[in-house]
Amino acid sequence: LILATIPESEHGKPPSIITEDNIELLFEIQEKVDGIRANYSGLFVSLSDICLKPLGDDCATQSILQYFQMDPDNYDNYGGVEHAEYCFQHYTSTETCFSAFKAPLEPTTALGGFSGNNYSEASAFIITYPVNNALTKFGDENGKAIAWEKAFIQLAKDELLPMVQSSNLTLSFSAESSIEEELKRESTADIITILVSYIVMFAYISVTLGDTPHHLSSFYLSTKDQLADQLNLPQTQIPWFIDLWSKLKVSDQFTLLHSPLVRRRNTRDCLFEVAVALTTAPETVLRLDGNQTRVLLGLSGVLLVMLSVLGSVGFFSALGIKSTLIIMEVIPFLVLAVGVDNMCIIVDAVKRQPSDLPIEEQISNALGEVGPSITLASLSEILAFAVGSFVSMPACRVFSMIAALAVLLDFILQITAFVALVTLDSVRAKDNRIDCFPCIKLNRYSLEQTEGIRQETDGLVTRYMKEVHAPFLGLWGVKILVIAIFGAFTLASIALCTRIEPGLEQQIALPRDSYLQGYFSNISEYLRVGPPLYFVVKDYNYSLESKHTNQLCSISHCDSNSLLNEISRAALAPESSYIAKPAASWLDDFLVWISPEAFSCCRKFTNDSYCPPDDQPPCCFPDEEPCGLGGVCKDCTTCFRHSDLVNDRPSTAQFKEKLPWFLDALPSADCAKGGHGAYTNSLDLSASDASAIQRPCHHFIPPFFPFSSSSSSSLMSMVETEHSERN
Incomplete structure (x- = not known):
């Protein structure tokens, strides 16, 4: 959700949204969102059932209301707006500013429309509800989330939007499934247009393949x-x-x-x-001169195109490569446009053959005349699409593969099935049978009636090319002018190609009346934080014999040019690196957590079981003997002494034993390096090789570098790819 104030004048600055009335309105909106009960297979799903809960039973909702622990009673008790403004500067140090899920909340994730660090001037509230995802596309977890998101969008349209507008604010909203649903709606709305387009193309082919008489029939x-x-x-x-x-x-x-x-x-x-x-x-x-048209042949050509597209889609579907409705909208027209040329060339070549030759010989001579050019043209088109299958963009790669195979199948069908159909159609025309109704044969009376009227000549386009276009281009002055214009456009294209911006704005692919149009516009205008950036390291060997640890970490005894140190240096120049802060790495936090100097973090009882920090009671399970006294866990010692480690690095056995402890440890005031919540889902511990662990690093774009367009995101992606390759 994005709530924003409206400027008082057209070019004026929007007022601050941080007022008592607006925060109270936000509590009312939150109450309605918490009250959503979506129906999924007879079960009622609420936000609490699907939301991300990193540190307990509370959702990790990103909202300014977290400075009041999402409780309206705390709003008055803490001091209202003044408390929120205080938390903007002390969100990591003051306990009352902590969120309901026990973690600090950065103001940049809950506010928008401010400049620099002037959070009090923010003109927008940004509310985000993180939802759990599953790797499988279908299942209870994703199904529940999708059902809740649909109910959330409906609530926003029916109730939240009027509420916000009555307070002289604007509201835009989106869910993770919104783009997919809106694209489906756009594709469904285009069905009539697609059908009409197919009919027009079919009519064009039928007219093009037929003969053009001097007088219309x-x-x-x-x-x-x-x-x-x-x-x-x-x-x-x-x-x-x-x-x-x-x-x-x-x-x-x-x-x-x-x-x-x-x-x-x-x-x-x-x-x-x-x-x-x-x-x-x-x-x-009716006396109709219908043996010279080729409507049935044109329809057959269209059917061959559809068969080639279906064959291509079916082949890749069998390989597990899925296609989209957009592909089915575009590729048939693409293959049809390519195939029409070949069909017209074949039919026109047959027409030029002497009529006294047998039909089979006419077809043979026609293929010998135009077959090589058709083959070379189709081969170049197939290779052009096949090149696109090597790009890294999945949608473009799938489109290119399906298009290349469809053109190949269409070419094969054209030089086999279509040639056979042309032969049959020529036999029909020679036998004076009506097109589309070959069982009806024109009698002699009908032929005599139309004999004086049918005088076949070149088509309109052919006559234009012969009588107008070619003679005009043959003029000396026109030749010079054409070459000059072509050269000028070529040089201009080369000069301007560097200004092409990569990326595709998401608004272009969405319906114009979609509610996401306003959402993406507000994202560009108000958002002051960029997307998270993940550096993933595979095949990490954490043994003492390996140098991987020192090549990655950034604490003591680490290499000066390690990956994390390089990222920290890149964060010093965010204008060029697009990295706002040093990386948050599980490896650094884990090495600090097991260090003997962090005496409140990695601790164990005398029986070698895990001992939590003193500010995280209880020390042990209720059915066990008392293990704490006066709020302090007794008989706890640090996991390691300095003598147990080698250059402050654990052995392979120590690493494997204490890593699960670290991932289950909750961060708290006594030990903020606990990995639960931050890194629980960041490591792949199920790999066949125990050393294959993924390490993510989180980065955010600085406030003065918000991503307002797809081209900015593409540029950041290229910069970070180069940075990864260097390391």
Whole structure:
């Protein structure tokens, strides 16, 4: 959730949001969020069931209300707004400023719209509810979280938004599943557009593959007397308009000819009655020159494209590579655009063959003429898409692989199945059978009627290229101008390519009416903290014989150029490194935690069991003998003496024994280095090699480097990748 104040003027500065009324409003909002009960398979799910609880039973909610332990009673007891402003500077040292989950809360994660460290001038509240995730996409844990998030979004739309707007504030909101749900909605809304686009492409292919006669094909209607004789019906049962037209010509503008009376009637009514007549006796009434069109061939070409796309998607699905609806929206058009060229080239080559040759020989000569160019063009397209499968972006890689295989399958189908279909269509046309209805053969009377009208010539595009375009480009001055323009654009493109910004703004892929549009805009405007950065080290060998520990850590006896020391130095120049603070490393904290000098951290009883710090009672389980006296655990000693360690480093056995203790140790005032909560899920202890441990380092972007765009995030990613490779 992001609550923000509204500027009093168009270019004015928004007022501070840290007021008594706004904090009380935030408590009301929190009460409604806590009251959400989402239904998941008959179970009611609340925030407490799915939230992250690093140090106990309280959710790690990131909110200014944590300075009051999320309790409205503490708001008045602690001093209200003044206490919050005090905690902005003392959130790590004052116990009353600690959060409900017993950890300090940085103001940068709960406030926005401020400059520098002037947190009191913040113009936005930022509330984040961390939710547990599971590695599997489906399951009770993720299913419960998704169900709760849907209920949360609905609550924000129906109740929270009116509440905030009535207080003259703005509200934007999002959940982890919001982007996926909004993309699904966008894809579903595009289905009609996709269907219309397919119909248009099919119509284009059908017209392109067919012959273009000198005059458009005409429809002929018999006279009333002729029709009555042919149908053996009295003239009174013949529609009235048959006598009005001796001929109906339907041109590209639907012009009705040869009857003044028809011109005065409504054209739509006339066409309707013509349709009735055609339905009555189509073979007798309609004389159609339909053997020169190739609608059925065009439809077959579209079906081949769909089969190639489905084959590609099915192949990669069998390999476990999933596709998205966006891929199904784009790739068919892409393959269709590529395949239309090949289909038109093949059909046009067949048309150019001498008509006295056998059809099989015409097809053979046509393939010999255009086959090499089609093969080379398809090969270049396949390789162009295949190159994209080597990029690291998963969406781009999957798209490229599916597109490359789809183009390959489409090419194979075109030089096999489509060639066979062209052969059958040529046989149909030569036998004077109607397109789409090959069982109907035109009789001699119909052919004689249309013989004088059908005069095939070059198509419109061909005539334009021959008569206009080519002669114009052949002019000497035009040649010089074209080369100059092309060279100028090439040089300009080279000069401007360095200004291309990487990344894709998320708003572009979302519907314009999506509630996430305002959320991402507010993120760019108000957020003053960057995303966490993780450096992951694999195959870490923690034995004394290995040098890995000193190459990673940053405490005493560590290498000066260790990874953590390099990160600390990079944090001194955040403008170029994008690292705001030194790394928080489990390795450093663990080595300090087991150190004999940290006498309140790693401790054990005389029976070698774990002894917690004195400020974390009880010292032992209730069914055990008393092990504490006066709030102090008795008979506890440090885990190691200096003589037990080698250069303050544990042995392999000591490391493996005490690491689980460290991960279960709660941080407290007596020992702040406990690893529970901060590092519990940061190590891979189930690896076959016990030394394979992952080490994360958390970093935040400084306040003056918020990520306001996708290009900034991409730039940071490239910088940190280079930094990782150097180390």
